[in-house]
Amino acid sequence: MNHAQLTALGRALRLLGEHGEALSTDTPDAKVHEMRGDLRRALDLLEESVTTAAPSTRCPEHPNGPVDEAAPDLCLLCETRRRSARRAEYGGGPARPRPVEPVQSRYGVRDDRPQPQQRWLPEAWNGRAWQLCGTPRRDRREAELYLAAQRRGPRPALAYRLVHEFTDYEVLRVWGTPVRRDVEPMP
16 A cells, blocks of 8 residues: 555545444434445545455565464464474474484494594693693694694603503604603702
8 A cells, every 4th residue: 555545545534434423323424425425435545545355364574475273363373383383392392203223233323323533632742731722633744744744843852652542542753751840940
């Protein structure tokens, strides 16, 4: 509805309201016929301004959506959303397909076994404890090359070691000798 239609319809409805207030038992027939003409003009203006179909639901989000008679707002889409929320609230959740029984194997199914995580951790001795000095590597050769570059760097640590992590930790190789020292030695 555009602004001109809205203004004309408002004016016609206000005029009908004035007619309604002036209506009494002794209203002459000429006045009743005038009211009838004004009412027809208001209905014609209303017909011109309405361009869409009448809403089939009371839902502001889906006024012309599918109808569900059991829903309070008659909207099937919103009622479906509400039902699934209630189902999830009570633990029903969406319907899940039955799990397929795995074929029995003497070695088990791959998903039953955790995937091994194998990493090489480069560590440096900081004077008190071993600390990680680089990102853990998936390749041992790459980790050894990284530690070799650290040893040749401008500020090498006293010692480096490479720790193999594979469900447990195992020290593979140590470069240098870790010596325990205090931060500020006493004289």
